[in-house]
Amino acid sequence: MTGVPRPLWVAFDIDGTLACALPALRVALAARLGLPVDAIRDGGPYEQFGFTTGCGRTDIALSGMAQREWEQVASQAQPLPGALDAVTRVAQAGRLLGYVTRRPLHMWDVTYTWLSAHGFPVANYLLRHMPDEHACKSVQAVGLAVSWGHRDGGPNHLSSITLVEDSGREALSAARNGLRVHLIDQPHNQAAQHERITRIPDLTHLKAELHD
Numbered sequence: 755m756t757g758v759p760r761p762l763w764v765a766f767d768i769d770g771t772l773a774c775a776l777p778a779l780r781v782a783l784a785a786r787l788g789l790p791v792d793a794i795r796d797g798g799p800y801e802q803f804g805f806t807t808g809c810g811r812t813d814i815a816l817s818g819m820a821q822r823e824w825e826q827v828a829s830q831a832q833p834l835p836g837a838l839d840a841v842t843r844v845a846q847a848g849r850l851l852g853y854v855t856r857r858p859l860h861m862w863d864v865t866y867t868w869l870s871a872h873g874f875p876v877a878n879y880l881l882r883h884m885p886d887e888h889a890c891k892s893v894q895a896v897g898l899a900v901s902w903g904h905r906d907g908g909p910n911h912l913s914s915i916t917l918v919e920d921s922g923r924e925a926l927s928a929a930r931n932g933l934r935v936h937l938i939d940q941p942h943n944q945a946a947q948h949e950r951i952t953r954i955p956d957l958t959h960l961k962a963e964l965h966d
Contacts, residue, residue, distance in 0.1 A: 763915040764844045765852040765895035768865065770920035771938060771957070772841065772853075772874070775824060775831035779803065782823040783816060804942055828857070829864050833872050836958030840918075845875040852898035853881045854891045854917070891917055892928035913950070918960065922946030936960060 766772055783805065784791040794816075797806050803820045806813055845851045853876070857865055862881070869876040895917050912932030919925050922943030925935045929948035937943060939953045954960055 763850040763852070763895070763899040765854045765891070765898055765915065765917050766841060766844075767891060767917070767919045767921065767924065768853055768855045768857070768869075769828075769831070770834075770940075771918055772834060772837040773828075773831035773868065774834050775827050776803070777832075778827040778830040779820065779824050780805065782827050783819060786819060786823060787812060787815070825858075825861060828861065829868060831868060833874075835956050836960070838873055840957040840960045841874050850899060851875055852895065854894035854898070855881075856891075890927040890931075891919060891921075891924040892931040892933050895928065895933060896931075918957070925951050 769775070780794045781791055784794050787794075787807070789807065789812075793807055794805050795808065796804055803824070805816055805820065807816060841851065853865075853869065853874075855865060866876065866881060869881070895915050896912065899915050913934055916934040916936060917925070917928045918936045918938075919928070920938040920940055920943065922937070922940075922945055925937045925943065925946045926948060928935050929950035933950065935948075935951045937946060937951050937953050938957070939955055
C-alpha cells in the first residue's frame, strides 16, 4: 500500500505457517479411531486441522479428539517450505522477530524446544502464548512490539507491525486492528479479504515484501 511504512516488527504464527504436524496427527487420529490412515482425509470444516472421515458421527468425534492428539504430536512437526529462511532473514535485517501462537501455556517448553531444534532464531521474550483462548493474534503481535519499545520507543503506527499467518480469522482480526498481514493462501482462508492483507503462496515469497 502506498504511504504505509515498511514493517519493523514481524510476528510469525507457528502452526500452519512455520510448522506442520498434520502427517503425524493423521496417524495418531487413525490409531485412536481404529481406522486406516487413509481414512483420515483432508477437507474437513475445521480451520485448524481440516480433517474428515466422511461419516458424520466419526467427524464429530474427530473434532474433539484432534486438539488432544495434536498436543502429543506437536514436537514431531516439520518446518514448512521457506519457513526457516524467511524467519532468519527477518532476524538478520535487524527487525523485531516474534512468534505468536494459540498453543496453551503448558506447551511452552515443547514450542521453544522445537524452534531451537530446527534452527529458528528464538529468545525467551520473543515467544508469546495466548493469555486466554479468546485473545487474537493481533493482541500478541502488538504486545511483542510494545515490549520491545525500550529500544526504540515502540511502534509509531500499528501498520508497522506485520503478522505472518495462515488463519483467515486471525488475519482479518489483525487487519481490522490496523496491522499488516501476510496470509499464506489456503483453501480454508479464502473468505479473508482486506486491504491490509497480502496473500502469498508460501513463505518463499515473503522475502521481497519484508526486505525491501
